[in-house]
């Protein structure tokens with residue numbers, strides 16, 4: 001990258017700018033500038049650079065000898081407005097002469113460089129990974145097409161935008177880079193900012209400076225091909241789709257700028273644009289006047305410091321959920337689903353991750369069954385990441401959670417690391433429930449934008465685990481316990497989950513085929529079930545659900561974010577800080593130990609044995625923590641991520657085949673749980689003792705031994721990314 005030293009003088013006497021500030025003369029990927037809660041803090045506390053404090057020198061910035069001044073003089077009149085939903089593009093016009101000018105200018109320049117033989121600036125220019133793409137109306141969710149004006153020649157406008165992208169990137173040395181700002185403030189003798197700067201830099205250390213573990217690959221930002229699009233007038237770039245932005249303060253050039261007062265900032269916005277069923281990263285260049293800047297400042301009322309920069313304001317609204325997730329470890333199971341996980345991740349998910357703030361991504365591809373478990377269990381520095389994304393089905397998150405659970409530092413890891421899924425397998429219940437989608441690109445957007453909350457896990461104990469993970473020699477309870485995040489099944493569901501491996505090529509429908517076959521066979525799976533009740537009637541469950549829902553809505557309204565009545569909360573953001581529960585060692589251990597003795601006895605006085613009339617004829621036992629177990633299958637519609645209960649659904653083979661078929665056919669609605677033939681409970685813990693000799697138990701979709709099994713909920717222990725407003729994707733249980 002070509003670097004050049006430049007003098008910078010501030011017009012504000014209070015600000016002294018280092019003579020040695022380096023200026024990148026080439027295009028820099030937007031991703032290299034991050035926004036995190038750390039910078040959010042520094043924005044609030046440190047930002048003393050206000051609109052009138054310009055830090056750019058009198059010398060025009062140049063890129064390939066094309067000065068910003070020249071480009072700006074030719075740049076289209078476009079403005080930027082904000083509302084609660086996002087950035088509104090206004091008055092976008094085109095400049096037909098620009099393409100010609102650019103060609104002439106650069107051809108001339110290229111010849112000159114070729115003669116002198118350096119070519120460096122040209123090389124930089126030609127390496128700009130921007131290309132052009134036309135925008136089609138309807139590509140956005142939130143477009144409002146008020147007064148859409150006739151567009152001029154598209155190509156010309158796009159060329160300008162494309163070129164401006166380079167220039168605005170080049171200008172990142174201005175106000176919006178936290179380090180630069182801190183430097184300036186330090187020079188202004190603000191000691192606090194030095195401390196903050198040091199604190200932030202230690203938090204924001206680069207994972208790429210560390211030695212990579214064997215088999216781990218570092219993702220280069222050069223992999224991102226970010227195209228520029230022109231947006232029609234009055235379209236809205238919703239905050240919830242904005243991935244990054246950069247701002248060039250144009251103030252210094254005002255005197256050279258004929259457009260005058262309204263021409264204060266140029267903003268490059270990188271956003272997730274709809275394309276068919278996916279989202280893809282794209283960028284666009286728009287302008288912002290000082291009036292508009294002030295407008296958004298006042299709208300972001302929750303920001304105490306109204307002097308924050310425009311970039312910070314936009315990113316503050318775009319990333320309302322404050323937990324960092326920019327240091328990403330991706331675990332790909334290339335064999336997951338129909339063997340497409342590698343391709344799905346690289347084509348649909350990686351571009352979104354790369355386009356967002358200054359993400360740093362490491363990838364580990366598994367090469368054998370349970371490698372993810374071994375990799376995480378033995379990893380020497382997991383805390384250098386702040387999120388692990390499983391590009392897989394539900395099998396890899398299960399392994400990872402267990403690997404963490406079996407580490408001596410489990411408490412610190414659960415306290416600090418976020419676990420999420422990018423759906424690439426045949427069973428993607430985690431993504432369906434937490435991101436509300438089975439689509440990898442949309443799920444990735446939610447990984448970045450969703451709300452991180454501490455979710456309940458469940459402990460699983462069985463006399464033997466030798467078929468699952470490595471035998472662990474430590475005799476502690478944790479090491480003889482497994483954790484489950486999703487489900488435990490016995491009977492028809494378990495058999496359909498596990499014994500349909502040979503139908504893997506069918507994708508998710510293999511599960512449905514399995515269930516139908518078993519129901520038609522009228523199979524019974526006798527067992528004993530003991531439970532420690534949470535809610536033991538359907539009425540109590542409904543009441544509990546409604547109360548949680550009410551509480552959640554109340555929290556939303558009392559927060560500092562913007563709640564849009566018209567959109568029924570869709571643009572609500574949790575602007576501000578988020579408190580997390582501090583875990584103790586005890587929080588991660590079950591209260592009741594299954595030691596293999598006295599299995600037929602109730603573990604405690606508040607446990608009860610379920611009626612043997614039911615359990616003798618049982619055909620489905622399904623315990624779960626997440627509502628969606630497959631697309632259009634809300635098996636646990638009343639599941640709540642942190643209510644400290646395991647939902648249980650039980651049915652028996654006395655139910656007629658026609659009734660059973662009708663119940664199972666309605667799994668997409670989730671109202672099977674209110675049918676009289678179906679038992680629906682919320683429990684704190686349960687013990688299941690199978691009385692068949694040939695079958696399986698499935699935990700999170702993985703095969704577990706056919707042995708007595710005891711499960712217990714662990715309240716709010718694992719950080720996961722949930723929907724933007726918090727909680728699981730809604731199921732409509734409240735109106736069932």
Ligand SMILES: Nc1ncnc2c1ncn2[C@@H]1O[C@H](COP(=O)(O)OP(=O)(O)OP(=O)(O)O)[C@@H](O)[C@H]1O
Nearest residue numbers: 336337366367368369370392393394395425426427
């Ligand atoms: N490279 C590999 N080769 C074979 N098996 C693997 C590999 N990597 C992981 N596995 C195993 O694949 C299993 C399933 O993984 P995953 O959940 O990601 O995929 P899936 O398609 O959803 O599968 P399923 O629906 O069967 O759970 C896990 O048990 C995991 O240990």
